[in-house]
Amino acid sequence: xxxxxxxxxxxxxxxxxxxxxxxxxxxxxxxxxxxxxxxxxxxxxxxxxxxxxxxxxxxxxxxxxxxxxxxxxxxxxxxxxxxxxxxxxxxxxxxxxxxxxxxxxxxxxxxxxxxxxxxxxxxxxxxxxxxxxxxxxxxxxxxxxxxxxxxxxxxxxxxxxxxxxxxxxxxxxxxxxxxxxxxxxxxxxxxxxxxxxxxxxxxxxxxxxxxxxxxxxxxxxxxxxxxxxxxxxxxxx
Amino acid sequence: xxxxxxxxxxxxxxxxxxxxxxxxxxxxxxxxxxxxxxxxxxxxxxxxxxxxxxxxxxxxxxxxxxxxxxxxxxxxxxxxxxxxxxxxxxxxxxxxxxxxxxxxxxxxxxxxxxxxxxxxxxxxxxxxxxxxxxxxxxxxxxxxxxxxxxxxxxxxxxxxxxxxxxxxxxxxxxxxxxxxxxxxxxxxxxxxxxxxxxxxxxxxxxxxxxxxxxxxxxxxxxxxxxxxxxxxxxxxxxxxxxxxxxxxxxxxxxxxxxxxxxxxxxxxxxxxxxxxxxxxxxxxxxxxxxxxxxxxxxxxxxxxxxxxxxxxxxxxxxxx
Numbered sequence: 001x002x003x004x005x006x007x008x009x010x011x012x013x014x015x016x017x018x019x020x021x022x023x024x025x026x027x028x029x030x031x032x033x034x035x036x037x038x039x040x041x042x043x044x045x046x047x048x049x050x051x052x053x054x055x056x057x058x059x060x061x062x063x064x065x066x067x068x069x070x071x072x073x074x075x076x077x078x079x080x081x082x083x084x085x086x087x088x089x090x091x092x093x094x095x096x097x098x099x100x101x102x103x104x105x106x107x108x109x110x111x112x113x114x115x116x117x118x119x120x121x122x123x124x125x126x127x128x129x130x131x132x133x134x135x136x137x138x139x140x141x142x143x144x145x146x147x148x149x150x151x152x153x154x155x156x157x158x159x160x161x162x163x164x165x166x167x168x169x170x171x172x173x174x175x176x177x178x179x180x181x182x183x184x185x186x187x188x189x190x191x192x193x194x195x196x197x198x199x200x201x202x203x204x205x206x207x208x209x210x211x212x213x214x215x216x217x218x219x220x221x222x223x224x225x226x227x228x229x230x231x232x233x234x235x236x237x
Numbered sequence: 238x239x240x241x242x243x244x245x246x247x248x249x250x251x252x253x254x255x256x257x258x259x260x261x262x263x264x265x266x267x268x269x270x271x272x273x274x275x276x277x278x279x280x281x282x283x284x285x286x287x288x289x290x291x292x293x294x295x296x297x298x299x300x301x302x303x304x305x306x307x308x309x310x311x312x313x314x315x316x317x318x319x320x321x322x323x324x325x326x327x328x329x330x331x332x333x334x335x336x337x338x339x340x341x342x343x344x345x346x347x348x349x350x351x352x353x354x355x356x357x358x359x360x361x362x363x364x365x366x367x368x369x370x371x372x373x374x375x376x377x378x379x380x381x382x383x384x385x386x387x388x389x390x391x392x393x394x395x396x397x398x399x400x401x402x403x404x405x406x407x408x409x410x411x412x413x414x415x416x417x418x419x420x421x422x423x424x425x426x427x428x429x430x431x432x433x434x435x436x437x438x439x440x441x442x443x444x445x446x447x448x449x450x451x452x453x454x455x456x457x458x459x460x461x462x463x464x465x466x467x468x469x470x471x472x473x474x475x476x477x478x479x480x481x482x483x484x485x486x487x488x489x490x491x492x493x494x495x496x497x498x499x500x501x502x503x504x505x506x507x508x509x510x511x512x513x514x515x516x517x518x519x520x521x522x523x524x525x526x527x528x529x530x531x532x533x534x535x536x537x538x539x540x541x542x543x544x545x546x547x548x549x550x551x552x553x554x555x556x557x
Contacts, residue, residue, distance in 0.1 A: 054465070056556050083467035094462045110264065111468045113257035155466070 004065070005163055005194045006030035006053060011062030013048055013218075022048045024218040026062070030163075030196055035189040037205045038198040040215035046198035049215070050165045053196070054088055055079050067162050084112060087156030087193075091168035093148045095140040095155075101127070102136040105154045112159060126154040130184060146177030153184055157193065164188060166197040170204065178204055261475070269479035273487075283448045283484055287535065288491025290441050294434035295492055295523065295531050296499060301426050303520050308419050310518065315416070317382040317397050320408040330378045333405055337382055342396050344383045351378050377407060438538055441488065445481050445542030452480065453550045465556045477547040478540060485539020489532040496523060496531075 008028040014021045023045045030036050038046045051057045052064055055071060064071045067085060074082060095104050105126055109119045127133045130150035140148050149169060156164060166185065170178035182197075182204055189195045199205060205212065214222045252260070273280045319337075321330055327350055334348040349357070354376035359365030368374070382400060384393045393411070401409035453460070463473050500522050511518040523531070 056465075077469075080464070080467050080469035080472075083465070086467075088465055090465075094465060096459050096462060098459075107463070107468075108466050110261075111463070111466065111472055113252055113261060115252050115256070115260065 003032045004029045005032045005034075005067055006196065007063075007065040008049075008052075009063045009065075011052070011059045011064060013045075013052060013057065013060045015057070021060070022218050023052075023059075026218075026220060028213060028220060030194055032162075032194055033189070033192050035185065035195040035210050036197070037208075037210055037212045038196065038215065039200070039202060039205075039212055042200075044215040045218040046215055047167050048218075050167050050196065050198055053163075054086060054165060055082060084108065084159065085162050087159070087161035087164040089149070089152050089156050089164065089166035089169045091171040093140070093145075093152045093172075095148060095151055097139060097141045099139075100136065101132060101138050101140060101143070101151050104140060104151055105158050108155060108159045122158050123154075126158040129157070129187070130154045144177075145172050146174070146180065149173060149177070149181055150184070153181065157188055160193075162194065164193050164195045166195070166199075168199060169197065170199065170201050175204075182208065261472075265475045265479050269476045269483055272476070272480060273483050279448075280484070280487065283444060284487035284491050286444050287441050287484060287488025287539075288495060290437040290444065291488055291492035291531055291535055292495040292499075294430055294437055295496055295527065297426070297430040297433060298527070299496065299500075299521075299523060301423055301430055304419070304423050304426075306521060307518060308416060308423065310516070311416055315384060315393060315411060317384065317393075317400060317409060317411045319380040319382060319400055319403070319406045320410070321378045321380065321405050322407045323377065325378065325405045327378065329405065330380065333403070334380050337380060337400070342385050342388060342392065344385045346383070347381045349379045349381060351376055354379060438534075441485070441535070441538040442542040442545065445484055445539050446546035448484065449477050449481060449543050449546045450550060453477065453547065453554075457554055460551070460554050461556050464554070470551060473551060474544075474547045478543045481539035481541075481543025482536050483539070485535035485537065485542075486532065487535075488539070489535030492531050492535065493523070493528060 006029065008026045011023055011026040011028075012021050013023040026045075026049070028049070038049055040046050048057070052059050052071070053066055055074065058072065066082075069078075069082060071082075096107070099107075102123055105123045106119050109122060114122070124133060124136070127136055130153050132147060132150055132154065135143065135147065140151055143151065149172070153169075156166075164185065169185075170181055173181060178201060185195050185197060186208065197205075212222070213220055321333075325333075327348075330350070331348050334346045337343055338346040351374050355368055355374045358376060359368060382396075384396055388396070397409055397411050400406065460473055500520055504520055507518070507520045
């Protein structure tokens, strides 16, 4: 059995002031080196799963273990070092527009205290991987949506994280760019990074032979590879 | 797991602690300085307000110091006049003067005979003709005693009382009551300076805090992104703390500039006034200790103001 990098056990979550649980009895495992897609309609709980893993919220009930750390017991001062192990990619990119592409990608390395030489080497390698080496001095706002997302990806992977989380990473991209972004995730996964992608883009992922976990109203209704999942009744996916 | 523990450890500890700390502080030093330079208008305005707040107690402190110096000079210039009885002849008077001059606590003693007193009176008073109308010289011989420099007012008073009791002395005179009042007034003023410094110090904290609060709000999105990618609070807080220090430092320099200009404006009229009293007194500017106190005080207040504000506001900013 593979070692789990993310393990959800009977996780419930309700936002403060919310009437009902956003997540209901979630049992879910992401193995080390695995790439999984989280699908479901808006409000199904995909983003909440990622938020709980990224410790942007704490689960109301149940246990979440990420890379051996029980998140419910992680003290506040350990949250930042914990997040440094995770690469996060957002639909709205979350780039700093007053800094260059290079500086945006370098930020996680600066936070971790890498040397100037190491930062230069790693940032250029990451930008090369996402095909933006020639734009390192540009400001993010001068780039296209696809390029901005690739900067976000470079920033997420520059520290060689254990786990890559992506929340609707192709939501603001055209189909060609979206496919390119998905291919990048596969490349990182191929070198051992565990990847969890929350997405609506069924047409984009159906060609990829990866496990899909489908959520409906905060419950997992299926968790199978695309080939198996495609046999489910229409509407489940 | 796909990545080895050794690989993870190497990524987690990229440099040794000292190198990492030095590099980080150097980065924040220039980054925060750059922020200040990129917004010269608002930075200078804030520094000017801090400078005025620091300059006010510093100017009061300098004023008190200069008055104390003046009072000290006056105290050292104090002279005790011992008016001798008519029966004491000049020989005895000069003998007594020599005895007093060698006495402990006395810097010098000078004998002024009755004839010299009359001559001085003629020359200085403008009523010399009045003496001509009298059949004999009414002015007594005087011994003018200068106490040792550095003696306190109380010690000088004791000396005056002792010398007044000498059998040859008819009367003694030393008007130092006004000097004691001045010193009491200066002691009160010194406390006023301390209270003003404390109040204006709080004002500096508020000014720095408010400036940085606005800066934090303006950089809210950046802070959120930093927290998302795992920046610890210390990393996010550091540039603001440096920003507070820079504002305090600039404010300190501005305060010194104000003091220097103020001193330059006052120096000439003060010198003229002193000359009227046959004194070479000149206003003394801030010494090294005062300069360092103003600069370091500014930096420290900037740092405390920044810490106070950043700690309060950073906790409220969390990724949504």
